[in-house]
Amino acid sequence: MAVIHHTTMQPTKLELLAAWLPTRAWYAGGAGEPRPAKAGGFRLDDPAGEVGIEFMAVTDGTGPDAVAHLVPMTYRGAPLEGAEHALIGTSEHGVLGTRWIYDGAHDPVLVAQLYALLAGRAGAQHQSLDDTTDPTVSASLAAAGTGAELVRVVEGPDHTDVEVRETGADAPLTLRLRRVLRPGADDAPARGRVTAGWRRPDGTTARGTFTVALAGQA
Incomplete structure (x- = not known):
């Protein structure tokens, strides 16, 4: 399992997201200056132990109208070739040195492990604790097939569609990341889904769909 280093990052992930989120077509935080706050999420392990994988829920705003966004991120010790467009930024980690932080929808390691989570072959890990699953x-x-590889990514108004090719399957599968999180059940017809919770700014909790698996192309 991945080791979580309790150390500094300069700039912090939230500082990077404050600049990056308003550049996204699905950002719903309004016209004011973004003030993202960590509100929940989970981690996945990279079997090779090289890439950090985190699904972070962030809230933007205060009160009942605060918007929650889903930002899957990967943390790498070197640039990901061909993914310059998906770079959120770089940060100096107090233990590991320079980290390249990517929008994980474009990272094949995150996509493969998200599919493994859906298929029941990987477990969600606690966001802040070592060696602790998140039930x-x-x-x-x-x-579910034995694996899947990233084909392409298509951005939507409130989601990101990640088209994958499942091992041995004839038809593609789309993993839809719900970028704007909404509490409650997701009624979309789907082959599968990932559901998790997050905290609102007032301290109450919400739960909803992070990802749905849809048959067909993105």
């Missing part, structure tokens, strides 16, 4: 995250996928 509050639920995931399922009907007729």
